[in-house]
Amino acid sequence: MKLYWGKHTCAIGIHVLLEEVGQPFTLEEVDVLGQENRREPFRAINAKMKVPVLVRPDGSKLTEYGAIASWLALTYPDKGLIPAAVEDRVRAQEIMDYAVGTLHGQAFGRVFMPTKFEPKDLLHKAGLGQSSTKAEGLAMVKDGFAILDQQLEGRPYAGGQAFSIADSALFYCERWAPETGVALPPNVAAHCDRMKARPSVKRALEVYGETP
Numbered sequence: 668m669k670l671y672w673g674k675h676t677c678a679i680g681i682h683v684l685l686e687e688v689g690q691p692f693t694l695e696e697v698d699v700l701g702q703e704n705r706r707e708p709f710r711a712i713n714a715k716m717k718v719p720v721l722v723r724p725d726g727s728k729l730t731e732y733g734a735i736a737s738w739l740a741l742t743y744p745d746k747g748l749i750p751a752a753v754e755d756r757v758r759a760q761e762i763m764d765y766a767v768g769t770l771h772g773q774a775f776g777r778v779f780m781p782t783k784f785e786p787k788d789l790l791h792k793a794g795l796g797q798s799s800t801k802a803e804g805l806a807m808v809k810d811g812f813a814i815l816d817q818q819l820e821g822r823p824y825a826g827g828q829a830f831s832i833a834d835s836a837l838f839y840c841e842r843w844a845p846e847t848g849v850a851l852p853p854n855v856a857a858h859c860d861r862m863k864a865r866p867s868v869k870r871a872l873e874v875y876g877e878t879p
């Protein structure tokens with residue numbers, strides 16, 4: 668398998684899952700900050716111009732965090748990456764969908780790329796829009812983590828007692844928090860520490876040039 672990834676991106680969560688799965692894989696770095704993802708040859712690899720992209724053993728490509736994470740969990744079921752009990756499974760799914768769709772897509776998106784959320788009109792060109800979008804994003808990040816903090820009460824992982832694909836999604840969001848200045852609330856901070864203690868996360872962070 669091959670993972671297209673970029674520094675500072677959500678692809679680290681898929682990297683963590685690949686480490687958890689333990690199957691051989693290679694990494695291909697895309698300079699997302701330098702917008703390499705918007706140029707050929709990457710555009711031909713993923714027309715959405717985003718990482719992560721996973722090339723599977725049959726050569727087919729898969730995009731979208733939730734789809735890749737679910738495919739890994741379903742293809743290697745012995746790793747138990749989706750909780751077995753229905754309630755644990757849907758609680759984990761609830762957290763993963765919120766992390767990927769709302770916290771990442773809406774909240775951190777506004778913080779890191781505010782211009783994407785602003786009208787390309789005269790007000791924006793005059794530089795009058797950006798600060799409010801970013802401030803709105805920061806408030807959404809804070810509120811989002813507060814919601815997740817309640818959901819994690821009494822459960823070490825998103826799906827209950829055991830690690831699952833949802834934890835990888837929550838972790839990549841947690842990793843972005845320090846640079847926004849948003850402090851993680853207690854249960855989320857404890858979850859982040861728990862993740863950093865996992866060998867899979869340590870190995871992924873090494874590739875990203877970070878220490879846990």
Ligand SMILES: N[C@@H](CCC(=O)N[C@@H](CS)C(=O)NCC(=O)O)C(=O)O
Pocket residue numbers: 675676677678699704716717718719730731732733767
């Ligand atoms: N919906 C996609 C979102 C992926 C995504 O937003 N990737 C970011 C990095 S975290 C990216 O590649 N951004 C590049 C860009 O928008 O130019 C998923 O769930 O995989």
